[in-house]
Amino acid sequence: MQLDARALNIRSMVEPDRVHRLCYTDPDIFQREMDLIHERTWIYVGHESQVKKPGDYWTTFIGRQPVIMVRGTDHKVHVLHNRCPHRGAMLCPDHHGNAGKVFRCTYHAWQFHLDGTLESLPIPKGYEGTRLTADNPDANIKPVARVESYRGFVFANLSTEGPGLLTHLGRTKAAFDDMCDRAPEGEVEVVATCFRMVQKSNWKLFLENQIDGVHPAVVHESTGKAATEVERKYEKRTGKKPPLSYHYITAFNVPIEKFGELQTTGHPRGHCTLEGYMGLRPKDPDTLEYEKAMHKHYGKQRTEEILGVNLHHVLIYPCLSVQPPLQQLRAVRPLAVDRTLTEIWHFRLKGAPEAIYRRALDYYYLVNAPSTMINADDLDNFWRCHEGLRHEGGDWVSFHRNAGQDPVVDGITRSVVGSSEAPMRNMFKAWAQYLSDEN
Numbered sequence: 001m002q003l004d005a006r007a008l009n010i011r012s013m014v015e016p017d018r019v020h021r022l023c024y025t026d027p028d029i030f031q032r033e034m035d036l037i038h039e040r041t042w043i044y045v046g047h048e049s050q051v052k053k054p055g056d057y058w059t060t061f062i063g064r065q066p067v068i069m070v071r072g073t074d075h076k077v078h079v080l081h082n083r084c085p086h087r088g089a090m091l092c093p094d095h096h097g098n099a100g101k102v103f104r105c106t107y108h109a110w111q112f113h114l115d116g117t118l119e120s121l122p123i124p125k126g127y128e129g130t131r132l133t134a135d136n137p138d139a140n141i142k143p144v145a146r147v148e149s150y151r152g153f154v155f156a157n158l159s160t161e162g163p164g165l166l167t168h169l170g171r172t173k174a175a176f177d178d179m180c181d182r183a184p185e186g187e188v189e190v191v192a193t194c195f196r197m198v199q200k201s202n203w204k205l206f207l208e209n210q211i212d213g214v215h216p217a218v219v220h221e222s223t224g225k226a227a228t229e230v231e232r233k234y235e236k237r238t239g240k241k242p243p244l245s246y247h248y249i250t251a252f253n254v255p256i257e258k259f260g261e262l263q264t265t266g267h268p269r270g271h272c273t274l275e276g277y278m279g280l281r282p283k284d285p286d287t288l289e290y291e292k293a294m295h296k297h298y299g300k301q302r303t304e305e306i307l308g309v310n311l312h313h314v315l316i317y318p319c320l321s322v323q324p325p326l327q328q329l330r331a332v333r334p335l336a337v338d339r340t341l342t343e344i345w346h347f348r349l350k351g352a353p354e355a356i357y358r359r360a361l362d363y364y365y366l367v368n369a370p371s372t373m374i375n376a377d378d379l380d381n382f383w384r385c386h387e388g389l390r391h392e393g394g395d396w397v398s399f400h401r402n403a404g405q406d407p408v409v410d411g412i413t414r415s416v417v418g419s420s421e422a423p424m425r426n427m428f429k430a431w432a433q434y435l436s437d438e439n
């Protein structure tokens with residue numbers, strides 16, 4: 001298939017129940033995704049608590065563009081392109097740091113206020129009569145087109161067009177409400193830094209896997225079974241139930257049909273949710289102390305409402321997988337058609353006992369960290385999928401399971417069973433819309 005034909009026929013590559021393999025493997029389509037999805041919609045940049053003091057910054061990418069998130073002297077969070085307007089030098093090559101009162105370019109010492117505006121030139125003379133006047137925005141570090149945050153989670157958009165953040169998020173803003181409401185003080189704070197992991201596959205395979213209700217019983221079966229054996233031995237040795245952290249892994253040891261009991265939901269713009277995965281309300285002293293702190297801040301009824309929410313995964317298309325009850329998220333940063341970086345971030349619930357933080361930290365280390373057996377088995381399958389799709393053993397990827405059977409009400413698709421491939425169909429429906437340049 002030639003590029004022009006593909007450009008005209010992106011919709012023909014996405015059918016309601018199958019998609020063409022080139023959607024994952026074609027480098028030109030990848031560039032088009034960057035142009036029309038990642039660089040034209042809301043992308044998660046970071047959390048406000050990463051930049052507490054003026055001058056604090058973190059760097060990341062929006063699509064292909066390196067950016068800096070920085071706390072200004074005005075205490076606002078700014079997101080700037082990571083490029084000096086003089087001759088283009090990258091201003092902050094580190095992941096994070098503190099710039100002091102100004103950004104000072106290492107090449108010719110142009111200096112900029114923390115909001116990106118020019119502060120001073122080392123040799124101010126010589127510009128008379130040129131176009132580079134002090135009030136010319138070309139002398140400033142370019143800000144991204146739009147920055148908005150919701151409950152401390154900062155998103156940026158390289159395009160001036162399209163809906164605002166809250167309209168874009170729609171009902172999936174519940175990811176941040178659920179995470180923050182679980183904090184007795186109603187806010188979360190980021191934990192120092194993140195794990196970074198590069199997988200050898202297209203970025204869409206990561207998002208699909210997050211909400212794939214069938215794969216855990218297959219991919220993670222061996223780990224789940226081994227953990228169950230360890231749990232059994234623990235109980236025999238101690239006569240007690242093991243800590244909750246054991247359950248994080250043994251939860252994978254279930255028959256494949258079990259995941260059919262989950263609920264997935266497809267939202268507009270490609271967002272998806274997965275509900276009802278595992279209960280996290282044991283009656284141990286730590287949990288009871290936490291519930292006491294929640295009662296103090298919210299009262300009993302509101303506490304029950306908050307803790308009764310069971311949103312295991314919220315996918316905010318195309319950039320984020322949030323796990324609100326475990327206070328963690330994974331930010332997806334595509335590097336190339338076959339390389340994807342994920343950042344795995346973790347948060348503390350403000351006002352909650354330390355033990356509640358440690359409990360979620362166990363999940364972070366046991367399930368989401370790059371070194372876990374859970375993650376390793378997922379990574380292997382991402383690579384296998386990408387390798388298979390690169391070759392010519394067939395042109396189509398099947399999303400037929402329960403196709404046409406999931407009820408749709410007001411543009412929201414509720415899966416008829418948790419094993420339905422409705423989330424993948426929902427994401428690709430949005431993908432085709434973005435790439436067809438219709439939104």
Ligand code: FES
Pocket residue numbers: 084085086087088089105106107108109110
């Ligand atoms: S490239 Fe930045 S001051 Fe010259």
Ligand SMILES: [Fe+2]
Pocket residue numbers: 209215216219220374378
């Ligand atoms: Fe998995």
